[in-house]
Amino acid sequence: MPFLTSGYPDQETFVKLLYEVEANGADLVEIGIPFSDPMADGKTIQAASREALNNGMTVRKTLEMIKSMPRKLTIPIILMSYLNPIFNYGLRDFCRHASDVGVSGLIVPDVIPDEGRELERVAEVFGIDVVYLLAPTSSTERIHMILNQSRGFVYLVSLAGVTGARDSLPLALNQWIQAIKEQSQLPVCVGFGISNVSQAKEIGRSADGIIIGSAIIDIIKKQNSTSQILSAVGEFITAMRKGLSHDSCYYEC
Amino acid sequence: MLQNYSGRPTPLYYAKRLSDKWDGAKIYLKREDLNHTGAHKINNCLGQALLASRMNKKRIIAETGAGQHGVAVATVCCLFGMNCTVYMGSEDMVRQAPNVDRMKLLKAEVIPVTSGTGTLKDATNEAIRDWVTNIENTHYIIGSTVGPHPYPLMVRDFQSVIGREARSQMLEFEDCLPDAVVACVGGGSNSLGMFHDFVNDIGVCLYGVESAGEGLATENHAATLNKGKPGILHGSLSYLLQTADGQILPTHSIAAGLDYPGVGPEHSAFKDSGRVKYESISDSEALKAFIELSETEGIIPALESSFALAFAKKLAGSMNPSENILICLSGRGDKDLANENVARLINQRTQTRERTTDVHNIKNICRLHTNRPESLDALSDLGLSGSGNFC
Numbered sequence: 001m002p003f004l005t006s007g008y009p010d011q012e013t014f015v016k017l018l019y020e021v022e023a024n025g026a027d028l029v030e031i032g033i034p035f036s037d038p039m040a041d042g043k044t045i046q047a048a049s050r051e052a053l054n055n056g057m058t059v060r061k062t063l064e065m066i067k068s069m070p071r072k073l074t075i076p077i078i079l080m081s082y083l084n085p086i087f088n089y090g091l092r093d094f095c096r097h098a099s100d101v102g103v104s105g106l107i108v109p110d111v112i113p114d115e116g117r118e119l120e121r122v123a124e125v126f127g128i129d130v131v132y133l134l135a136p137t138s139s140t141e142r143i144h145m146i147l148n149q150s151r152g153f154v155y156l157v158s159l160a161g162v163t164g165a166r167d168s169l170p171l172a173l174n175q176w177i178q179a180i181k182e183q184s185q186l187p188v189c190v191g192f193g194i195s196n197v198s199q200a201k202e203i204g205r206s207a208d209g210i211i212i213g214s215a216i217i218d219i220i221k222k223q224n225s226t227s228q229i230l231s232a233v234g235e236f237i238t239a240m241r242k243g244l245s246h247d248s249c250y251y252e253c
Numbered sequence: 254m255l256q257n258y259s260g261r262p263t264p265l266y267y268a269k270r271l272s273d274k275w276d277g278a279k280i281y282l283k284r285e286d287l288n289h290t291g292a293h294k295i296n297n298c299l300g301q302a303l304l305a306s307r308m309n310k311k312r313i314i315a316e317t318g319a320g321q322h323g324v325a326v327a328t329v330c331c332l333f334g335m336n337c338t339v340y341m342g343s344e345d346m347v348r349q350a351p352n353v354d355r356m357k358l359l360k361a362e363v364i365p366v367t368s369g370t371g372t373l374k375d376a377t378n379e380a381i382r383d384w385v386t387n388i389e390n391t392h393y394i395i396g397s398t399v400g401p402h403p404y405p406l407m408v409r410d411f412q413s414v415i416g417r418e419a420r421s422q423m424l425e426f427e428d429c430l431p432d433a434v435v436a437c438v439g440g441g442s443n444s445l446g447m448f449h450d451f452v453n454d455i456g457v458c459l460y461g462v463e464s465a466g467e468g469l470a471t472e473n474h475a476a477t478l479n480k481g482k483p484g485i486l487h488g489s490l491s492y493l494l495q496t497a498d499g500q501i502l503p504t505h506s507i508a509a510g511l512d513y514p515g516v517g518p519e520h521s522a523f524k525d526s527g528r529v530k531y532e533s534i535s536d537s538e539a540l541k542a543f544i545e546l547s548e549t550e551g552i553i554p555a556l557e558s559s560f561a562l563a564f565a566k567k568l569a570g571s572m573n574p575s576e577n578i579l580i581c582l583s584g585r586g587d588k589d590l591a592n593e594n595v596a597r598l599i600n601q602r603t604q605t606r607e608r609t610t611d612v613h614n615i616k617n618i619c620r621l622h623t624n625r626p627e628s629l630d631a632l633s634d635l636g637l638s639g640s641g642n643f644c
Contacts, residue, residue, distance in 0.1 A: 036500040037374065037486060039381045046368060058498040083485045088499030137388055161386035
C-alpha cells in the first residue's frame with residue numbers, strides 16, 4: 001500500500017500518481033491529508049505536508065480532488081489525517097463526504113482507541129473502517145484493545161519512532177508480526193521505515209501488507225519532471241509488488 | 254527538596270510603592286521569581302524528575318519557549334544525574350540567548366528547531382517525535398499544563414503549591430482571601446497552579462491574562478482563549494488558534510513563554526464555565542509594566558509575568574484600597590534583557606534620565622546666571638524647547 005501526500009508535489013501530478021500506483025500493482029492506496037503539525041511524521045513527510053499546504057491543500061480539496069477524478073480507482077482508498085483538520089471539518093460531514101467519494105478506511109494517528117469510540121461510531125454509519133496503529137511499545141492490554149476496535153486491517157508500526165525510510169528494521173519484527181497475527185483475524189499491514197525491496201520481501205514473509213510512504217516521496221523529490229516522477233514511482237511500486245509473494249487484496253473492498 | 258533546593262515557600266510580598274502608584278487595590282506579589290532557576294517551572298520539574306527516577310528512565314527530554322522550563326529541566330537533570338536534551342525553537346534561541354547558555358552550562362544538549370514557525374509548538378512536536386523514538390529510556394518532562402493525559406493534571410498538581418502557599422500567606426497577611434487573583438496564561442501552568450486552590454473560593458475573582466501581541470485585531474497575537482476555537486493539538490482537546498481548515502496558526506508574543514497556539518484543557522473548561530475570566534494585554538502594555546515594576550519596586554519581572562502585571566494595573570484602578578489583588582509573579586526578567594525590544598526600551602529610559610539630569614543641571618546654572626540666554630539654547634538643543642520657563 002503506497003502512501004501519497006494529498007496534493008503533493010502538485011494536484012495534477014498527485015492524481016496521475018494515484019492511477020500510476022494502481023496500474024503498477026498497488027492493492028490499496030493511502031492518501032495523507034496534510035497537517036501543519038504532523039507529530040508522527042519524520043522529515044520527509046513533514047516537508048511534503050508543508051509543500052502541499054503551501055499549494056493550498058485542505059480536507060475539502062482532497063475530497064473534491066478524489067471526487068472529480070476522470071475515472072474512479074479500482075483499488076480501495078484509505079485516508080490518513082491527523083484529528084484536528086477532520087474535527088474542524090466536522091466528523092459527521094467528513095465521514096459522509098469521504099464515503100460519497102468512495103473512501104474505504106481512515107487512519108488517524110493521533111487518536112488512541114480509548115478516545116476513538118465517537119469516531120468509530122460515526123465512521124461505521126457511513127461504512128468507513130477506522131484503522132488503529134499498533135506500536136512495538138503497545139502493552140498486551142492495549143494490543144487487545146487495538147485489535148478489537150480496528151476495522152479492515154490493523155496498522156502495525158514496525159519500530160518505535162516516526163515515519164521515514166530506514167536502512168534497517170528491528171530484528172525480531174517478523175516474530176512480532178506473527179504473534180499479532182495469531183491474536184486476530186484482521187489482516188496485518190506493516191508500515192514505518194520500509195524503504196527497499198529486500199525489506200519488503202523480508203516483512204512480506206509474515207505480514208499481509210506493507211505500507212510505504214517516505215521512500216516514495218523521496219523518489220518524487222529526486223525527479224525533474226512529471227513524467228519522470230510517474231515512471232520512477234511506477235517502477236518502484238512494480239519492484240515492491242514483485243517482492244511480495246501473495247497477490248490477493250486482503251481488504252474487503 | 255522544594256524547601257532546601259528550590260527555596261520554598263516563596264515569599265508573598267506586599268508591593269506598597271506599586272499599590273500607591275496604581276492608586277487602587279493593594280497589590281500582593283507571589284514571588285515565584287525567587288525560586289531556584291528564577292521561575293515557577295522548577296516546581297513541576299522536581300516532581301517529574303522524581304517520577305522519571307522511579308520509572309528508572311535515565312534520559313530526559315523537554316521543549317522550551319522562554320527557556321525557563323529548559324533551564325529548570327537541565328537543573329534537575331544535574332541534580333538527579335540524568336542526561337538532558339532540550340528542544341527549542343530557533344527563533345526563541347535568539348531572543349532568549351542567556352537561557353541557552355545556562356542550559357549548556359548545565360550539560361543539556363539544546364537542539365534548535367527550525368521546522369514550522371521555529372517556536373514553542375514546533376519544539377513540542379520535535380520532543381514528541383524524540384519521545385516516541387526513545388521511549389524505552391526516556392521521560393518527557395512537559396513544561397506546561399498541555400499535552401496528552403495525564404500531563405495537564407500532573408503539571409497542574411505539581412504547580413498547585415503556588416496557590417496553596419499564596420492562599421495561606423494571604424490569610425496570614427490580611428486575614429482574608431484576595432478579591433482578585435491574576436496570572437499570565439501561555440500553556441497555563443503558573444496560572445493553574447495559582448488558581449487551583451482558589452477555585453472553590455467563589456468570592457475570589459480569577460483572571461488569566463493572554464498575550465494580545467500587536468493587538469487582537471491583528472494576526473500577531475497568542476490569545477488562544479480569546480480568539481481560538483476548539484481543536485486538538487498535542488494530544489488534548491482545547492481552544493486552539495487555527496485556520497478555517499484546521500491548520501495550526503503561527504502565534505506572536507513578545508514573551509516567548511506565551512507564544513503557543515494552544516492552551517491547557519482545564520483553562521478551556523474554566524473559560525466555558527465562566528469560573529476564570531480570560532483577558533488580554535498587548536506587547537507594549539506588558540513592556541510598560543515590565544519597566545514599572547522594575548523602577549518602582551526594584552523587582553525585574555519576566556516578560557511573561559509582565560502581562561499579568563499590566564492587567565492587574567487596569568484592574569487595580571477600578572478597585573479601592575481595602576481590596577487586594579494577588580498577582581503570580583511567575584519568573585524573573587534577567588533572561589529578557591537580551592530581547593531587542595527590552596534593550597531598546599532600556600536605552601530610551603537611560604537617555605531620558607540623562608536628559609532629565611542635564612535639564613536639572615542647566616536649571617541650576619540658569620538660576621545662577623539668569624541673564625545668560627545661551628543657557629536656554631542649551632535646553633532647546635536637548636529637545637526640551639518648552640523648558641525655558643524652568644528658569
